[in-house]
Each structure stands twice: as structure tokens, then as C-alpha cells.
Amino acid sequence: MSAQQLPVIVIGAGPVGLAAAAHLVEHGIQPLVLEAGASAGAAVREWSHVRLFSTWGEVVDPAAEKLLAPTGWTRPDPATYPSGGDWAERYLQPLADALGDRVRLGAAVTGVSRAGRDRIVDADREAQPFVVHVQYAGGREERILARAVIDASGTWTTPGPAGGSGLPALGEKAAAGRITYRVPDLEDPAVRARYAGRRTAVIGSGASAFTALAYLAELAKSEDGRGTHAVWVLRRGISGATFGGGEADQLPARGALGLAAKAAVDDGCADAVTGFRTEAIERADDGSLVLVGEDGRGLQPVDEAIVLTGFRPDLSFLSEVRLNLDERLQAPVALAPLIDPNQHSCGTVYPHGHRELSHPEQGIYLVGMKSYGRAPTFLAMTGYEQVRSVAAAIADDTEAADRVELTLPETGVCGGAGLFDAPDTQQTDGGGCCAPAPQLIQLGAPAATSSGSSD
Incomplete structure (x- = not known):
């Protein structure tokens, strides 16, 4: 043949x-x-x-x-x-x-x-x-x-680990029973019960992390989710570009998703911890998890961790x-x-x-x-x-x-180097390489969440 x-x-x-x-x-x-x-x-x-x-x-x-x-x-x-x-x-x-x-x-x-x-x-x-x-x-x-x-x-x-070095954090594998690497389905009663009324660390800064934050915020505001709280762990600081393009995004639902995550923080449903690179995940006496950074800083214990690091x-x-x-x-x-x-x-x-x-x-x-x-x-x-x-x-x-047969949408914002604590040199009040940073708008239900990137 x-x-x-x-x-x-x-x-x-x-x-x-x-x-x-x-x-x-x-x-x-x-x-x-x-x-x-x-x-x-x-x-x-x-x-x-x-x-x-x-x-x-x-x-x-x-x-x-x-x-x-x-x-x-x-x-x-x-x-x-x-x-x-x-x-x-x-x-x-x-x-x-x-x-x-x-x-x-x-x-x-x-x-x-x-x-x-x-x-x-x-x-x-x-x-x-x-x-x-x-x-x-x-x-x-x-x-x-x-x-x-x-x-x-x-x-x-092959999801990324919690560890800031690209390797699993010390203790990450041992804590696997309290860690998920996917956006949880909070409509599933068993999954909902796992997070309702508990403190959950969300590690990551992309669309999946936005989704998890929005879902947990919605749970916190529900009758059965009182006491639910998220701790958003970011390796970078928060800048105007952190939440995406907002209303300037040519995919409107993608922009709304970032704004929903911002609302979760602004409404008190989530605390943001910035400049934190996880080195270890330790078990407290009650079984909860303590995230320890490369600088030795330990966060308050959480009951669960959602690792969404790509x-x-x-x-x-x-x-x-x-x-x-x-x-x-x-x-x-x-x-x-x-x-x-x-x-x-x-x-x-x-x-x-x-x-x-x-x-x-x-x-x-x-x-x-x-x-x-x-x-x-x-x-x-x-x-x-x-x-x-x-x-x-x-x-x-x-x-x-x-031949090129496609025109792709703009995100509506550019935040400079995306992986470390480098200054956001491309983000300016006048728009920089993209549009100005978005302002918070109030949203109802969590916005759409995924671009369909899985193959």
C-alpha cells in the first residue's frame, strides 16, 4: 500500500x-x-x-x-x-x-x-x-x-499542580482527598455539600479560577451555603488587567466572567491573597489544610483547595x-x-x-x-x-x-507579562496595547465560563 x-x-x-x-x-x-x-x-x-x-x-x-x-x-x-x-x-x-x-x-x-x-x-x-x-x-x-x-x-x-515552582507542593499528594483540579459542579448535591459552609482556597488566575470564584460566591449567597467563603490565591498582584477585558472584551461572556470574579471579592465572598507561591500544603490537627508560601508565610486553614493553575x-x-x-x-x-x-x-x-x-x-x-x-x-x-x-x-x-479564513476576537485588555510580578508596563490609562482596565459592573448569575478549549 x-x-x-x-x-x-x-x-x-x-x-x-x-x-x-x-x-x-x-x-x-x-x-x-x-x-x-x-x-x-x-x-x-x-x-x-x-x-x-x-x-x-x-x-x-x-x-x-x-x-x-x-x-x-x-x-x-x-x-x-x-x-x-x-x-x-x-x-x-x-x-x-x-x-x-x-x-x-x-x-x-x-x-x-x-x-x-x-x-x-x-x-x-x-x-x-x-x-x-x-x-x-x-x-x-x-x-x-x-x-x-x-x-x-x-x-x-495533565493539570498543573499547586506548587509555585511547577512541581507539586510538598504534601500536595498526601492532601489529595481535599484537593480538586477541576471546577466543581455545585449543582451536584454531593459536591455542593463538600463546599457549602466551608473555606475553600482557589489557586489560579485564569478563566477557570474566575468560574470557581463565581460559583462559590453564588453558593455563599444561597440558603444552604451560609458560611461558604473562598480564599483566592494569586502568584501575582492584582492590577487592572487581573479580571480580563470586561465590557471591552469582544467575547462579552468572557468579559462578564472576570467581572463576576471581581464581584466575589468586592462583595466579601472571597479574600484575595497576592504574591503567594505555594511551597507546601500541611495538615492541621483538625484535618484542614494550611498553605505555606515560598517565603514561609502560612495562610489561615482551609477545608478544601481547588487548584486551577492551567x-x-x-x-x-x-x-x-x-x-x-x-x-x-x-x-x-x-x-x-x-x-x-x-x-x-x-x-x-x-x-x-x-x-x-x-x-x-x-x-x-x-x-x-x-x-x-x-x-x-x-x-x-x-x-x-x-x-x-x-x-x-x-x-x-x-x-x-x-490562506487565513478567521478573525479572532480581542480580549479587550493587555496586562503585560502574565506569569510573574513584573510591572504591567503595557497597561495604561489611555489604553496601552488594548483597552483600559474594566470597571466593576453588577451581575446576576455567574457568567459563561469556558471557551471550549478542551480538545
Whole structure:
């Protein structure tokens, strides 16, 4: 069988992986999607209670919609906001069904290489197909040859730790029973009881932390949540950019989310602790947790901790292919400068495609959230543009691959370096590189919470 007759392996049946398959089908190329979970959108289903801050119109891929049209699928109102559960049930599952046997579930990719060539061997390397090692849920193993590999496996399974050094804090693993690394579903009675009337540390400064703060504030104001209080732990100080773009954000629900977090602090439902990098998590005599900073400062005990410090890519199964990744972000080198939070925190990057995502090992692409490595602020529509370009490149349609077919929204604010206590040099009263810092507005229910960044 010639290389052109082999399938393109897509790792992950999330939003971006399934979109990649749809674009490949559009080019007449056979995809094979390998999903480790038991259903399409397995990661998205784990945050099914969270409402996206992108509308339906922004989280449905055009090629996927074309593939769905003959099935009688009806697109939801493009101006409304789906939850993760809505996204999975009303879009991802129908899309996987439309792809049929081109999607395999319970299929975990454990290795990718070149057939007969390990990472070291140069000889005739590019002429060899990729070989993808798969382990199925029942224990069976298989190796599949592929003409190209698109890794859209996301970062959901590898959340960042509480430790400020990037390593788990001392005692973090021992305290695992009181720590979660996901936004809790406070509509679930058992989960609600875990946090109601208790002190909870929320560690992190992004959209997920905003979400948790807003949810806990809503719980604190409810009849059964009296006494609920949050302690928001930030590694940086609070500046005008801390809460995002507010009314200046071109994704209004994303801006409202930051303002809801600000309201939680201003209303007294949460205390903010700034400049705190967790070194250890100790157990008090009553079983509560004491967060200790690198400077030796200990916070008042909390009953629970929600650690929302971002995600990182799992590169272990790609160790035999030659990737060119930025040493800090673990993102493709050509993409890294566009998304590096050491340089800016705008969360705004121009649309990019196969050229920024290419590697020395031709024919393998990291796309979706995984392409961002450890950088935050990924949008689903960014991933859709990525795979549109990548699929065209695999189909040798360079003109289409190089074309830009997306305009991304601005966050509405830029806060300078986003990772440490550097001055917010880009934030000025006159607007700086973006708009002025937002002012607090009063909100009702918590705003939408997620961009749909899980792949």
C-alpha cells in the first residue's frame, strides 16, 4: 500500500480532533480518529456543567457542519451559549456518529514513530510511514500505519499542580482527598455539600479560577451555603488587567466572567491573597489544610483547595518523533512567540496554520489546546482554523493551507507579562496595547465560563 492510501491518524475525538477528521474527509482523505475515552468528547463531558463563553456560532466547525447536514442535524441557535454537556451531546456526538467507523473509542495511543526507524535513525526516514501504537480498553494492542498524524489529544488529563515552582507542593499528594483540579459542579448535591459552609482556597488566575470564584460566591449567597467563603490565591498582584477585558472584551461572556470574579471579592465572598507561591500544603490537627508560601508565610486553614493553575501537554508517547518545541511553553517553536504569556497576556494571537505548527518530522502536527503547550487562552475557533490549514497541507493544497479564513476576537485588555510580578508596563490609562482596565459592573448569575478549549 502506498503512503497516499494510508489513513491520517487523528489522536483525540474532541472538538478539534473531530473537526480535523471532517476537514480531511472534505479533501477526500481517509481519517482514523483514535479516542482513549469511552465516548466522543470524553474530556468535554467531564466539565459538562460549565457554560462556554463562546456562542454556538463560534464552536461549530464549518466543515463539520457540512458533514452533519445530510444527517438532518439542526444547528443550535448561534447566538446562545452551550454548556459543555450541550456541546458534547448536541454537536460532538452527532459528528462522531456521522464519521462512523472512522472513529474508534477506547483506543489510547501509547506511541508514535516512523516504521522501522527510532528517533535516532536518519536513513530513508521521511520515506517511511508513521506507525502508531494503540492499546484498546480490553487490553488488545495494535500498530497502525499512517501517512500523517494529527495530535489533538488536548491537555485535560495533565493539570498543573499547586506548587509555585511547577512541581507539586510538598504534601500536595498526601492532601489529595481535599484537593480538586477541576471546577466543581455545585449543582451536584454531593459536591455542593463538600463546599457549602466551608473555606475553600482557589489557586489560579485564569478563566477557570474566575468560574470557581463565581460559583462559590453564588453558593455563599444561597440558603444552604451560609458560611461558604473562598480564599483566592494569586502568584501575582492584582492590577487592572487581573479580571480580563470586561465590557471591552469582544467575547462579552468572557468579559462578564472576570467581572463576576471581581464581584466575589468586592462583595466579601472571597479574600484575595497576592504574591503567594505555594511551597507546601500541611495538615492541621483538625484535618484542614494550611498553605505555606515560598517565603514561609502560612495562610489561615482551609477545608478544601481547588487548584486551577492551567494544563500541560503529555508528550510521553511522542518521544520517538522529532518535534521542535519551545523550551518554555512546550509549544511549536514558530507558534510560541505569539502566545507566550511572559511577553503579553492579551490572549490574542493572529490565526495560524500548518507553517507555525510544523516540525522537523514532516507530517506530524500538534493542534488544538495541545499546540499551545502550557500557554493559556486557547479558543475552539483557533483550533478549527488550525486543522483547516493542516488538512489542506496534507492534501497538498498549499494555497488553501496558507490562506487565513478567521478573525479572532480581542480580549479587550493587555496586562503585560502574565506569569510573574513584573510591572504591567503595557497597561495604561489611555489604553496601552488594548483597552483600559474594566470597571466593576453588577451581575446576576455567574457568567459563561469556558471557551471550549478542551480538545
